[in-house]
Amino acid sequence: MKSLTFCFDHPVAVKVFFSCISDPGLxxxxxxxxxxxxxxxxxxxxxxxxxxxxxxxxxxxxGRDFCMERTFDVVPGAILS
Structure with missing residues (x-):
């Protein structure tokens, strides 16, 4: 399964937004x-x-708001995790 993994120092509930850099229409x-x-x-x-x-x-x-942004590539047919 392709996935992104993040490790925090504490439990979190996050809102996740994706945008395609190579094709903004996606x-x-x-x-x-x-x-x-x-x-x-x-x-x-x-x-x-x-x-x-x-x-x-x-x-x-x-009580504090946080935001993190990362870029990544999805390669069709590749097995990444």
């Missing part, structure tokens, strides 16, 4: 996910089209 639904109790968060990207993507995570912890 859309992907916003996801609402929770990490495990130890702060591990796995985001499946199996159904995403090939290309360069940007993922943005937003969450609140102890």
């Amino acid at each position: 859309k992907h639904d916003i996801q609402f996910l929770r990490s495990t109790e130890d702060g591990s968060l796995v985001i499946p990207v199996t159904d995403m089209a090939g290309g360069s993507w940007k993922v943005m995570l937003e969450w609140t912890y102890e």
